[in-house]
Amino acid sequence: MLDLKNVSKTFYPGTANEKRALNSLNLHLDSGDFVTIIGSNGAGKSTLFGAIAGAYYIDSGVIMLDNKNITGLADYKRAYDIGRLMQDPMKGTAPSMTIEENLALAYTRKAKKSFFALNKKDSSYFRELLTTLDLGLEDRMKTKVGHLSGGQRQAVTLLMCTISSPKLLLLDEHTAALDPLTAQKILKITTDIIAESKITTMMITHDIQAALSFGNRTIMMDAGEIILDIKGEKRSKMTVEELLLYYSKERKKQLVNDRMLLA
Numbered sequence: 222m223l224d225l226k227n228v229s230k231t232f233y234p235g236t237a238n239e240k241r242a243l244n245s246l247n248l249h250l251d252s253g254d255f256v257t258i259i260g261s262n263g264a265g266k267s268t269l270f271g272a273i274a275g276a277y278y279i280d281s282g283v284i285m286l287d288n289k290n291i292t293g294l295a296d297y298k299r300a301y302d303i304g305r306l307m308q309d310p311m312k313g314t315a316p317s318m319t320i321e322e323n324l325a326l327a328y329t330r331k332a333k334k335s336f337f338a339l340n341k342k343d344s345s346y347f348r349e350l351l352t353t354l355d356l357g358l359e360d361r362m363k364t365k366v367g368h369l370s371g372g373q374r375q376a377v378t379l380l381m382c383t384i385s386s387p388k389l390l391l392l393d394e395h396t397a398a399l400d401p402l403t404a405q406k407i408l409k410i411t412t413d414i415i416a417e418s419k420i421t422t423m424m425i426t427h428d429i430q431a432a433l434s435f436g437n438r439t440i441m442m443d444a445g446e447i448i449l450d451i452k453g454e455k456r457s458k459m460t461v462e463e464l465l466l467y468y469s470k471e472r473k474k475q476l477v478n479d480r481m482l483l484a
């Protein structure tokens with residue numbers, strides 16, 4: 222359902238700060254794939270997401286989503302099909318609007334109806350969705366999102382990203398800024414939503430154990446390339462130590478990710 226062919230992206234080309242972030246990268250995702258992505262700092266993981274979501278135009282290559290060439294499509298047009306969750310819980314929601322209004326904004330895009338035409342049925346649907354989070358937010362639908370904790374806000378953003386049933390969900394270390402307990406809870410909510418909706422998902426994480434435990438496939442990136450792509454038995458037998466050893470043998474250096482060290 223997603224195909225990247227020879228995708229390259231260089232920031233500040235021709236200057237002293239030139240950085241090749243994606244290097245002729247190829248990737249194919251099947252519908253329903255849940256791919257976890259690991260790699261050292263600066264490996265190109267977020268740039269890959271930016272390229273798919275349209276935050277950057279790529280220098281060369283082709284990006285296809287469901288057999289449609291989206292390489293030159295503007296980000297706001299891709300947003301109908303691609304949901305993206307960032308690390309920062311402050312991004313993705315409108316703080317001065319209520320939980321209900323934020324969900325309505327995301328929902329009206331899918332329902333193709335006016336924000337002002339939302340009815341009681343829609344409202345009870347939002348309540349139902351919020352109940353599944355098990356955070357008590359269904360009783361706070363009139364609360365401004367700006368008054369929520371980081372974890373609660375990230376959970377609302379997750380609902381906003383998935384309420385319109387996107388074809389692809391991109392999770393960019395979306396639990397990294399949360400305390401460990403909240404991060405665990407949001408990860409559980411995430412995997413429940415993915416299992417229920419079967420949205421094709423890519424999740425960047427610094428937690429290698431989580432990368433091997435969640436989803437059906439793991440990709441390791443370095444220097445703008447995919448250096449390992451495992452699934453099935455090979456993946457289920459892989460340990461964190463073996464993965465780190467693979468990286469150091471392959472790249473002749475240690476895998477360094479500051480968030481991994483902090484965790």
Ligand SMILES: Nc1ncnc2c1ncn2[C@@H]1O[C@H](COP(=O)(O)OP(=O)(O)OP(=O)(O)O)[C@@H](O)[C@H]1O
Nearest residue numbers: 232240242260261262263264265266267268269478
């Ligand atoms: N907007 C930008 N402008 C200039 N350089 C950038 C930009 N975004 C990323 N880069 C550079 O591209 C390279 C890849 O960065 P990217 O953020 O994709 O890596 P990453 O794997 O997500 O790293 P991290 O785990 O540290 O978040 C890095 O060298 C980075 O400095």
